[in-house]
Amino acid sequence: MxxxxxxxxxxxxxxxxxxxxxxxxxxxxxxxxxxxxxxxxxxxxxxxxxxxxxxxxxxxxxxxxxxxxxxxxxxxxxxxxxxxxxxxxxxxxxxxxxxxxxxxxxxxxxxxxxxxxxxxxxxxxxxxxxxxxxxxxxxxxxxxxxxxxxxxxxxxxxxxxGVPLADFDALLLHHPTKLRACQNISDIGSVCFIPPDMDGGLNDNFFYSDTGPGNIYIDAAIRHYTNGAQRYDVDGEIGKRGEVDEEIVDDFISSHPYFHQSIPKSAGRDDFRASLAYELISKAEDKGLSPEDVIATITRITAQSIVDHYKCFAPSQNIDELFLCGGSAYNPNIVNFIQKNYSSTQIFTLDAAGIPAVAREAITLALQGMNAVVGRTVRTSHGAETRQELIxxxxxxxxxxxxxxxxxxxxxxxxxxxxxxxxxxxxxxxxxxxxx
Structure with missing residues (x-):
């Protein structure tokens, strides 16, 4: 500093x-x-x-x-x-x-x-x-x-x-020698991969894509089991007490068409509607899972979809550093699963880079608004259908x-x-x- x-x-x-x-x-x-x-x-x-x-x-x-x-x-x-x-x-x-x-x-x-x-x-x-x-x-x-x-x-x-532009993540986190990634885990999960700098500055080959559900199903299940008294799984405590049903996780990811699409791709409510959470709850309860088991299983779906996305689309499996943001950036059940699969990757919340993890989306919007008013073009993600710069x-x-x-x-x-x-x-x- x-x-x-x-x-x-x-x-x-x-x-x-x-x-x-x-x-x-x-x-x-x-x-x-x-x-x-x-x-x-x-x-x-x-x-x-x-x-x-x-x-x-x-x-x-x-x-x-x-x-x-x-x-x-x-x-x-x-x-x-x-x-x-x-x-x-x-x-x-x-x-x-x-x-x-x-x-x-x-x-x-x-x-x-x-x-x-x-x-x-x-x-x-x-x-x-x-x-x-x-x-x-x-x-x-x-x-x-x-x-x-x-x-x-x-x-x-x-x-x-029509996906969020990744300028802010890349501008904030680019590094001379490290491959970094910024993973947002809000309603929908999304990641920006930021390769090492080129020619002494930002490498324009950063790219962004949605990974799948973020906390949309987890939060829906928490509201269901607490009758709306709790909005999310605070510190992952409920999910931590449960056992993951791997069969439900595998069935969901293998059967959902979004996970079989190549990039560029974007996800929305039409892909991961909230009603799917209740279908997952019903399926799990039919198998005799407890509420804690259901939360653990639904949380694993989010974590597994993130890891699978990295394995398919990361520019290298040697991801040096991963920065987490969004409401579930502090959920240890997600963080620990990612760390287990990427043991050599250092994982931080975006707070470590001087930005509150929960504020990243609103800050990104503020930056985009400023760019629009002053008439400044923004970069599109590498691999997008078109890389035309636009206001x-x-x-x-x-x-x-x-x-x-x-x-x-x-x-x-x-x-x-x-x-x-x-x-x-x-x-x-x-x-x-x-x-x-």
Missing amino acids: GSIIDADPVLDFVVLGLSSGISMESIDFALCRFRQQNPAQPVRLELLKYGETLLDPEMQKRLMDMVLDEFNSSEQVAHLNDILGEAFAEAALEFIAANGIDKSTIDIISSHAQATWRIPYPAAHQTRTSFRINEGAVIATRTGITTVTDFRVGEVAVGQQ VGKISPGDNYGQVMQKVMQFGKGEKLEPIRALVNVVNGEVIHNKW
């Missing part, structure tokens, strides 16, 4: 990232400050505040019912698009007030849009699509803050599957739109900007280099 000396940066943006998983259970917040001397210089990131709030259960139920009904009513979709925007706007304002933040200091809100329908592998009569709701204009109107939403539709427009995100002007655009014009002169080449993570005024 080293001290940071700031000249007056040309770009100085404060962005509030709002993230929510496909379970639609909660909203994560990350208030970030981005500073950059000019478009060719490193971007300095400082996480100012982060937190979480639960989404209203009635809202969650209505969203899940809509998905299960497969959009029988256009009126229902349009209505939920607006009221979800209202819910995110209210949550943002509550976060701002609770943390004593001066709202006028926030330049942008960058918000998750909820996936409601996606076709990543279109048939001959279909079009690849990713349809999402969470009206950015409502968020901007209610908060007065310029808002960016719906990033993935831009990726689909250039022929990709993603839909901008909804807020009351501060004029001030935001003035900052943008001073920085980029109205030109399309190249992707970020280097990211500097600043924690408590110190630079975290992550190059040990």
Whole structure:
């Protein structure tokens, strides 16, 4: 670590990232400050505040019912698009007030849009699509803050599957000599493999893919057995007391079509719907498994799918370091199984790199929102159907739109900007280099 000396940066943006998983259970917040001397210089990131709030259960139920009904009513979709925007706007304002933040200091809100329908592998009569709701204009109107939403539709427009861009993981963790991986274990599992640097800087051959279910089934089973009193398996304690039924694990992974697809591939609720958790519970209970055994078995499905993905698709089995993030990054039943299969790999949570493991998705959204507003392209993952660099995100002007655009014009002169080449993570005024 080293001290940071700031000249007056040309770009100085404060962005509030709002993230929510496909379970639609909660909203994560990350208030970030981005500073950059000019478009060719490193971007300095400082996480100012982060937190979480639960989404209203009635809202969650209505969203899940809509998905299960497969959009029988256009009126229902349009209505939920607006009221979800209202819910995110209210949550943002509550976060701002609770943390004593001066709202006028926030330049942008960058918000998750909820996936409601996606076709990543279109048939001959279909079009690849990713349809999402969470009206950015409502968020901007209610908060007065310029808002960016719906990033993935831009990726689909250039022929990709609408998966999160992996820029942040690669920029944060790339290393001169080590193959690193960043594994997210939230509702859906995903990994970014980051090869050693090339020509003294970031190697553009990093690549990203979804690994399968993350904690979506584990959390559903926990809610089932605790009648909703517990949201997740805290420290893996329930699963730790159970025995894994290997036959159920093997049957699930061998029979599910997602695990037989090659990369690039992306997963969503259409692949791993929550109702599958209850089918697994029923099958396990028919075999006489206890609740602890069921949790252990479902947890192993997540862990096994991660390990299998690495064995099939990692650029080398000599993975030097693995960084875990997301809600199940701290579940020892998953971590220990990965470690057993990759005994020479050092495993950390993303906290070791100066980023709270639970805040990574909201920070990524904040970075994407900043890129969209300043007109900066982002890299696509190696192995994607197309590597066209693109600007993603839909901008909804807020009351501060004029001030935001003035900052943008001073920085980029109205030109399309190249992707970020280097990211500097600043924690408590110190630079975290992550190059040990």
